[in-house]
Amino acid sequence: MNQMTINHYLTEIKQQSSSIDSELCSLIEMISNSCKIISYLVSRGKISGILDNVNSKNFHGEVQKKLDVMANQILLETNEQLECLAGIASEEMENVYLIPNHYSKGKYLLLFDPLDGSSNINTNSSIGTIFSILSIPHSSSKMLGNAMLTTEKDFLQSGDNQVAAGYAIYGPQSQFVFTVGTGIVIFTLDREVDSWIMTHNEIIIPEDTQEFSINTSNMRHWDDKISSYIRNCIAGETGPFRKNYNMRWIASMVADVHRILMRGGIFLYPWDKRNPNEPGKLRLMYEANPISFIIEQAGENQ
């Protein structure tokens, strides 16, 4: 069997599309390398002592584990020296990291959630890394000599502007899933050769589904429309949808979304009355935007 690596795939896709350049390809490959290291750490679990809490909370008030901090460091350190990047933003960091002027800089901005679903680490459930890539908007770029000056504002772009996005899932198999806007590809980590090997492409989410994914323990806090939709699903054949549904909730978005990519369904984490001034629990730029790009690319009309 011919085994397609991420490098082979990106080389092929670059020849087919003028919007995909060598810098973007190197960046995606480097992220996949970082995820390989994180996958190894996750698989060693307690043996490597990385499951303990550290005595700190992240910017969003969540308790951090050693592994959260390490995953963030790995992604930061492996990618910061790439000449294609201008800045990095992470869910685990309060401020964006702008590539220092003494490094060569490029036009891309990398955003990531180093370890999504990390409250599940101790239960040995699937968790993941989510990433999104933007480029510096032309309108805002100023030059300092030959280098572009980047500011925090450059990150504040609509999800439509993403040039690539994806996630790694660390489960029974580790998989690296991404899109550069030309459909979804999935690579599975072959530990024997220490390489991501393509195992799925042209993924389309099955239209006909029986599964919904939402934390129903929050039902009392939801908006009436969401409650009514979920009540209709639960009513099954006797309700207005005239169909029996099943519910799945892993509490790790990467794992729930990956299942939907494979066999269909719907994932919801709606706004609720507990924090009425916040739009929702999921973070737009680290979680919702990249996952939305993936799901959009796995739609029938791509």
Ligand code: F6P
């Ligand atoms: O936003 C982080 C996250 O861990 C998601 O991965 C997951 O879907 C959700 O939160 C779980 O939230 P809860 O514990 O409220 O069900």
